[in-house]
Amino acid sequence: MKKTMYEKIWDSHLVVEVPGQAPLIYVDRHLMHEVTSPQAFEGLRLSGRPVRNPHSILATMDHCVPTKNRHLPIADPIAKKQIEVMAENCLENGLNLYDMKNPNNGVIHVVVPEHGFVHPGMVVVCGDSHTATHGAFGALAFGIGTSEVEHVMATQTLPQQKSKTMLIQVNGKLSKYSSAKDIALAIVGKIGTAGGNGHVIEYAGDAIKELSMEGRMTLCNMAIEAGARAGLVAPDEKTYAYLQGKEFAPKGANWDLAMAYWQSLPSDEGAVFDTVITLDAADIAPQVSWGTSPEQVVGVNGSVPSPDSFDNEGKRKACESALAYMGLTPNTKMTDIAIDLVFIGSCTNGRIEDFRIAAEVAKGTKVAAGVQAIAVPGSYHVKSQAEAEGLDKIFLDAGWEWRDPGCSMCLAMNGDELTKGQRSASTSNRNFEGRQGKGGRTHLVSPAMAAAAAAAGHFVDIRELA
Ligand SMILES: CC(C)[C@H](C(=O)O)[C@@H](O)C(=O)O
Numbered sequence: 309m310k311k312t313m314y315e316k317i318w319d320s321h322l323v324v325e326v327p328g329q330a331p332l333i334y335v336d337r338h339l340m341h342e343v344t345s346p347q348a349f350e351g352l353r354l355s356g357r358p359v360r361n362p363h364s365i366l367a368t369m370d371h372c373v374p375t376k377n378r379h380l381p382i383a384d385p386i387a388k389k390q391i392e393v394m395a396e397n398c399l400e401n402g403l404n405l406y407d408m409k410n411p412n413n414g415v416i417h418v419v420v421p422e423h424g425f426v427h428p429g430m431v432v433v434c435g436d437s438h439t440a441t442h443g444a445f446g447a448l449a450f451g452i453g454t455s456e457v458e459h460v461m462a463t464q465t466l467p468q469q470k471s472k473t474m475l476i477q478v479n480g481k482l483s484k485y486s487s488a489k490d491i492a493l494a495i496v497g498k499i500g501t502a503g504g505n506g507h508v509i510e511y512a513g514d515a516i517k518e519l520s521m522e523g524r525m526t527l528c529n530m531a532i533e534a535g536a537r538a539g540l541v542a543p544d545e546k547t548y549a550y551l552q553g554k555e556f557a558p559k560g561a562n563w564d565l566a567m568a569y570w571q572s573l574p575s576d577e578g579a580v581f582d583t584v585i586t587l588d589a590a591d592i593a594p595q596v597s598w599g600t601s602p603e604q605v606v607g608v609n610g611s612v613p614s615p616d617s618f619d620n621e622g623k624r625k626a627c628e629s630a631l632a633y634m635g636l637t638p639n640t641k642m643t644d645i646a647i648d649l650v651f652i653g654s655c656t657n658g659r660i661e662d663f664r665i666a667a668e669v670a671k672g673t674k675v676a677a678g679v680q681a682i683a684v685p686g687s688y689h690v691k692s693q694a695e696a697e698g699l700d701k702i703f704l705d706a707g708w709e710w711r712d713p714g715c716s717m718c719l720a721m722n723g724d725e726l727t728k729g730q731r732s733a734s735t736s737n738r739n740f741e742g743r744q745g746k747g748g749r750t751h752l753v754s755p756a757m758a759a760a761a762a763a764a765g766h767f768v769d770i771r772e773l774a
């Protein structure tokens with residue numbers, strides 16, 4: 309039988325399937341951060357069970373860590389406690405932790421690929437929805453809840469229902485002003501935040517093959533915003549080149565063995581998907597979200613929609629309440645929306661390529677009067693690489709702040725936040741009410757779009773800058 313990549317990974321990880329129960333699958337890699345692990349460790353402690361395979365785990369501190377003055381004690385008592393508990397739990401269980409001051413520290417989904425910890429064909433979990441990021445390597449990677457984190461730590465397995473399969477075929481060539489982020493937003497805009505429900509998405513087509521590994525990570529990261537369980541891209545030469553030589557990548561004869569498996573993973577020609585969606589990359593303009601859901605998005609040359617433009621009652625209501633929260637009026641041109649803050653960072657767009665593109669746009673500009681612009685590298689490695697290339701200087705000269713790594717203003721758990729009514733251009737993945745601070749208004753964009761908005765003080769159609 310012809311199989312999709314998802315089905316191949318599923319079949320090779322199925323431990324047992326008992327009628328009436330969820331199938332049990334084997335887990336290769338378990339990623340951790342300070343927010344969703346404490347109760348799981350506590351559960352293990354109470355039941356007197358050890359971590360079954362400490363080597364399968366890589367942990368970091370990212371959500372609560374300060375992005376400046378890291379040498380000072382953490383002021384927020386909750387954040388401080390979470391950081392301390394994480395360090396104790398990892399020490400007690402012999403886990404590999406990149407703590408706040410470790411040169412490998414950063415956002416979990418940025419750090420893990422940097423060390424080659426996830427390989428094609430693996431099953432990867434983390435108590436975090438954006439685990440989908442690692443699907444860029446052709447690994448089945450998805451978020452789990454805290455009780456499941458405990459289950460995986462204790463058993464290295466997970467009860468899991470099999471998903472349906474969705475192929476999203478992105479044909480043609482992306483314009484040089486659009487990026488993986490714009491593909492991701494355009495997909496969510498097209499199929500909606502429930503469009504991928506119950507499915508694992510495989511992204512394919514020429515535009516996907518063209519993407520760098522960083523771009524594929526950005527794309528798979530947002531599979532979750534399209535409602536899917538996970539996103540996948542078939543491994544290819546770019547994947548192998550990225551992994552080769554990395555700390556946790558197989559070496560010598562093991563590399564050859566691994567390659568033989570990896571090369572068997574891509575979906576068979578003619579394999580059948582439950583759902584197929586097709587997009588033309590050339591149609592994807594730089595995107596800007598206007599609402600409080602990532603599906604509420606338009607091309608930058610578009611306008612804020614009117615609730616009447618939706619024929620579905622639910623979407624009409626959602627538009628009305630989003631516009632009220634966002635303080636926007638229908639038919640306002642996206643390029644007429646003024647912003648107060650710009651954030652470049654997160655596990656969606658906090659990688660070196662993102663800072664290179666943003667720096668290219670920011671070079672020689674000045675942050676507009678009244679606007680604050682912060683650049684938060686996804687990891688210390690991204691930070692030092694950017695500094696080696698002189699990118700920090702470009703940002704600083706333009707009036708940006710150059711911070712230490714972390715989730716930062718992606719979800720405002722570390723004190724970096726918008727104040728009530730402030731409006732951001734943000735390269736993160738979620739624009740829910742209050743996501744970046746109570747009453748804060750988020751517009752999701754690509755790094756290039758964010759950098760252009762910082763200089764202009766409003767959104768700009770970057771295709772017209774050239
Ligand atoms: C804190 C964590 C559980 C959460 C997630 O699951 O995604 C966070 O990372 C987010 O992006 O909202």
Ligand code: SF4
Nearest residue numbers: 438654655715718719
């Ligand atoms: S950067 Fe944002 S999306 Fe990514 S793990 Fe952190 S909070 Fe979640």
